[in-house]
Amino acid sequence: MSALFCTTTARAFIRSTNLRPGTRRLAVRTLSSSGGEPEQTTESAPPPPEETWEDVPQDFYDIIVSGGGMVGAAMALALGSDPVLLGRKILMLDGGPRRVLTQVPDSFSSRVCSLTPGTVQLLQDIGAWDHINKMRVRPYKRMQVWDACSDAMITFDRDDLNEDIAHIVENDVILSGLMQQLDGMQGLVNVMFDTKVKGYKLPSKAADGEESPWARVILEDGRALDTRLLIGADGPKSLLRQTANIRQMSWSYSQAGVVATLKLSEPTVNNVAWQRFLPTGPIAMLPLSETHSNLVWSTSAEDAEMLLQMQAEEFVEAVNSAFWQDYKREAAVDSAVQTVQSILSTISPGGTSARQLPPSVSDVDEDSRAMFPLGLGHSTQYVKHRMAIIGDAAHRVHPMAGQGVNLGFGDVSCLRQVVSDAEAAGEDIGSVDRLLEYETKRQQAVIPMMAAIEGLHRLYSSDNPALVLLRSVGLQFTNAIKPLKNEIMGFASK
């Protein structure tokens, strides 16, 4: 009995040390960077009032996923379907409304993704793929990539067109599929929509190593939610990342991406994805159905504006000529490419396929044209005590390789595994020691991919004959070496 009193008084005193000014206040302040700068205030994160941990009545969750986009929803779903985490309180929150397609619209949305087999596997594991598949997906079997400045080209396919290499799925469909599966998981995963976050408070791992209290989410409506692990899936301008003072290396390309839904001149099997590297940027046509394809055209910001303003016929003509038109060539490059081609065809006859032309476009869907800015972003850290960032919040790439969202889904897979392992070992799931495994593994996957994409971007952004020669010959050789192509496909299929 006396000892019971002891314990409660001890607890009270531990808590009261929280209130003692000058010591515990440090834990209340957000994490500062190694330079010890004070927290930067941005418009979206006004300095929170100096409250102590006990003042505000709070709800407690084991894991909170902030952000209900494709990656955030997949994260919540992955955690909720993990048997080791059964019984943990999981919450996903999003500032916007719940978006579910009650029925698939006749027209296609112009925001689509190419989902790698790795991503499809994840979506199958978490039970969302069935919903997505029932709505609308388009698998494709081959990808042809070629240069405007030379005749070099490369095709990727698997097992002589007997197997799909990836799926084109509209973003709305992906999100709907995830939401439908989440609906079926009430009780396992809590979901809050129209819930705007005012700010975050992260505990610092105090210098004396004492395990600190929870991470806190402060909502616009004044509520506070405490959690063991706060996962930020809140996009490239992530508030959580900013709050944690994680430095990000980023730049914006002077390019913008134009998307549209194209109607093909005549119905075709349409199981090939096309991408041509123009001097101004790559243009890609991705199959959606036998009659329609999706356009992703990365070009200069001014050109992008112009494309959006054009009449439909003009736009269609621009697209067709971008794919079909012959650009000016350097004679030297052309002859070099031809020489290499003949060498390669003697070494591996039939090993290099002929270049095909994409289907011609007859119309563009009304109101389907849109543009979005392109940039690159990479965070120096993905985790800190009690927080982790996934998806675009952690990394952002050029769309040319169709990898952006797949990297995000890769984060989901990895983080789920790490959290599950920690929980199975009775560890604190918010402990940075274990979370660092996620950061390491993902950086090992993301950084090479980003470097490759950035490299390609720079290589193909110029029409300098020397570079053209280099990349053309390089492309031809790569196209001829099947094992190398398989490696590349494997790299891009995770």
Place this chain on the structure above:
Amino acid sequence: MHACKLCGRMVSVVLRSNRASLPRFNVVLNSTSRKTSVRYYNSTAYTSSESMTESGTKQKKTSINPEEVKKFNALASKWWDTKGELKGLHSMNRLRVPLIRDTLMKQHRVSRKSRPLEGLRILDVGCGGGILSVPLAKLGAQVTGLDASEEAVKAATAHMAHDPSLKDTLTFTHGTVEDLVASEVRDYYDALVASEVIEHVDALDDFVGSSCDLVKPGGSLFFTTINRTNQSYYLAVIAAEYIVGVVPRGTHNWNKFVSPEELKDELRANNCHPRLIHGMFYNPFLNHWNWTGSTEMNYALHAIKDASEADLKKD
């Protein structure tokens, strides 16, 4: 009196039972004159060999003053700094928690992956700051952490105070296994864990005897400790304490290290049967433990108490 830096052991034989969930202990709370057995927990640097008898039942002072609280916090931080002095114990969890978890899951045929140890009672002897007790409690078990060091128990209690989910499954008690036995706890625990403890114990036979008493028939005992070999002298004592410095000096007395054969003999003498022994190896540079084939250095041992009621204990 000074606490062993690594495990906080002191000579103190007062039982501090403090939880209503273990009703048998209430007997001890109220008694002021009872026979206490003397237990020496020695470490070479600290020659604390006092024995505390009847006068040793000091009542825990209930007025906690800020100085003490500061000390609890400092102690708590020492135990729970995963990169600090005791980081080797934290990283050892990567081996011992799965070992205990998987063994008990198999034994009790648990297929559920979440909170698999739910419903099992575990006693963590020499729990220190609760480094092993907390993960076991998080896996669902009813865990009692037992330590002879009052400071360690206070630090452990302080540390877990902020996590509401542990409130009902984890309790820390100041005392020894002999105290529990003396208060007539018998055949109570599904598992007893004595990790990095027996190399600090003087009378191994009494310790093992009491431990076996406390475990249910058919229950498990888990030990991790250091073997008494030349290799362990050079590596675990000289290198670890004086050269690399991953273990505080004077922590270990090589003469007290326990060989697997000794431990197995003691267990068999108490109707407990060794089932598994496996070597462990610590890489101090990476702070990483591995299972290894050799038991020359560290090893883990799992034994099961006879299911039959043949409790022919020597008294």
